[in-house]
Amino acid sequence: MDFSENKNIFLQIRDWLADQIMQDKILPGEKVPSVRELAVDLEVNRNTVMRSYSLMEEEGILENKRGIGFFVATGAKRSLLKIQKQAFFAQDLPELLHKVEVLQLNSEDLALLIQSIQSNDHEIKHD
Amino acid sequence: MDFSENKNIFLQIRDWLADQIMQDKILPGEKVPSVRELAVDLEVNRNTVMRSYSLMEEEGILENKRGIGFFVATGAKRSLLKIQKQAFFAQDLPELLHKVEVLQLNSEDLALLIQSIQSNDHEIKHD
């Protein structure tokens, strides 16, 4: 994982871990990497990872067992889906619509996107 | 204009001004607000506006006439279109595709977006 310059590292770590959870790479109830371990892996200070984890604990995504570690909370996926969808429709989508307009992006430019969207049309919703 | 917490102010000012130019609210050759004036308007330090303008000068979007002010460069729109399109396809679009996949967004969720895209399909390209 490499970090973007224009976004705080502790937020990027949260986004990355949230993604791991959404993709079922870490399941609810399972332990996430320890603060110290992940800090070494990402070549980042432990306090920075601690900040990401604390934030996710406040958000109800992670739970903490003192002396043992952090675990993915029950219902974390549902919570994340709600949080991320809300953020998408409130922030990402308006910005996107604006760029489509300003940059005059058409169906040809965004063929891949449209294809990806349509492939979700007949998906069976789980959970 | 109000600022987001998660992005540097001088970058947000650049983005905002670039948008004004893309929307023909300030035309090539025209003068942009003076550093001091814009700083007061945005309730920001003049050095911060200066940083935004200097950046845009390096990008070839603004030109400077010492003692007079900053002006929108000839060809600024073309430059901006190129810069922004490149950024869109290199950064925004991949992130968007990822979110569409993770959040399982379908045609119904993004009807407005698809409509907006298709309305650009038969546009006559100017410039």
Next chain:
DNA sequence: ATTAGTGTCATAATATACTATGACAGTAAA
């Protein structure tokens, strides 16, 4: 020449993100 605008530069102060490091407490297993 004076005045009022421009940008420009230098300095210092503040806030915040991130790092570096040490110390301490809870937990589990040898």
Next chain:
DNA sequence: TTTACTGTCATAGTATATTATGACACTAAT
């Protein structure tokens, strides 16, 4: 009990964004 993990907290240092402010030079109009 010792060992080796966990998280937690405190302190200090560094880097950077932003602010605050003053001084100076260029330009145009009076």
